[in-house]
Amino acid sequence: MAKMNMIQALNSALDVMLERDPNVLIFGEDVGYFGGVFRVTDKLQEKHGKTRCFDAPISEGGIISTAIGMGAYGLRPVAEIQFADYILPAYDQLVSEAARLRYRSGGEFWAPITVRSPYGGGIFGGQTHSQSPEAIFAHITGLKTVIPSNPYDAKGLLISSIESDDPIIFLEPKRIYNGPFDGHHERQIKSWADHPDASVPEGHYTVPLGKAATVRHGSDVTVLAYGAMVHVAKAGIEESGVDAELLDLRSIVPLDIDAIVQSVKKTGRCVILHEASRYGGFGGELSALVQERCFYHLKSPIERVAGWDTPYPHAFEWDYFPGPMRLAKALQKSMNH
Structure with a gap:
């Protein structure tokens, strides 16, 4: 067990799955060399190589449509959308393709993709970096929507999502990435170090969806x-x-x-x-x-x-x-x- 904040726990989940399954790969805006805008993919390209963790153009529709094709081919892509607010250009791909692929193909193809995205407010990100769009995904039959609240669950739920054969929307509350806020003084972020759910196994484990x-x-x-x-x-x-x-x-x-x-x-x-x-x-x-x-x-x-x-x-x-x-x-x- 190690003490981790949510960023470290998510990074550990991705690291474990890259090592465990050669079909897992990660891509999105700035996730490669830079390690992601919130550092969730930090050092994963350095460790696993540029074919397993790489950058994508600023095209959310292109990112998601590519992930769907990869999933149908047999891979297990983890696509990052830098902020959940930016996922809407890819909404048609998620609704019309990812969510329906298994049914439309009579089970011949499916989309085992995980779409990670920071969501919600609390970091003074403004109108286009702070919204909570979970309800629009919950309405779409065929998509699963997962939202962790602590490091232990974040890692276990992300591993379960990557191993699932269904398309997953994995929303990460960026307000608590670095620590749970003091509930009575919400702008004061506390350390995850003293929180019981920050004790995270370093290897593989799952939290059931x-x-x-x-x-x-x-x-x-x-x-x-x-x-x-x-x-x-x-x-x-x-x-x-x-x-x-x-x-x-x-x-x-x-x-x-x-x-x-x-x-x-x-x-x-x-x-x-x-x-x-x-x-x-x-x-x-x-x-x-x-x-x-x-x-x-x-x-x-x-x-x-x-x-x-x-x-x-x-x-x-x-x-x-x-x-x-x-x-x-x-x-x-x-x-x-």
Whole structure:
């Protein structure tokens, strides 16, 4: 075991898979010699060579279409899109080709590709480097969408994604790359070194896709979160004084609906937290699923805490984020019904 931040854990996952499987390769903008804008691919080209880790032109559609062809040929490409905001030029390739290839070909071809991308705000990246587009991928049948919240899960989930025969959208919350923020003072980044989930095996291991983690057990209300919002949820629960149960979903497709139902039936209440805008966000789907399966167990309406329904407001970034106090108020509101 070694202490790693999320960048180091992701780098380790890629290193392990390059060594383990000759069909794995990595490419994208600046991922080769430079090692990626966030250094996730640092030194991988130096170690594994320019045919296993290499740069691509600034063409997201070209990157993804090339990855699909590689996957159909038998390779397992890991393509990096430098920021999730830039993935939209490749959206048609993901929807019309990657997600449908296995079905369209009657199982003759498939697309075992992993598309990595930093996502979300928290680094003052502005409107075109800070968005949370996970809901638009979750809507597409045939794509899986994975979002880790800590170094241990990041490495295990990335290895599981690369080994999967399905196309994976792997979204990395860049706000917590270097450390989990102090939940009560969110701009203060702490070190991962003191966090239990920063103890990461140096070799191969997997975290199963579609299996939520219970971060905190409780009896009063269930909180559903993923990615950086797991850390906001922890602080918000402490702030509220409510005995809440916190589930880290880890992936939204596949979704661990059994774990969600089990928890909500126990607590009788549900609060959903995500960074993306509320309207059309994945929280709406979670709310519908909980209502359909747990209606007669609910003691109060389902609450959603999310970003504003506005283009990403760079000047008001820290007001836009759903913070601990907003979650605490939602928890207390749920308890007061």
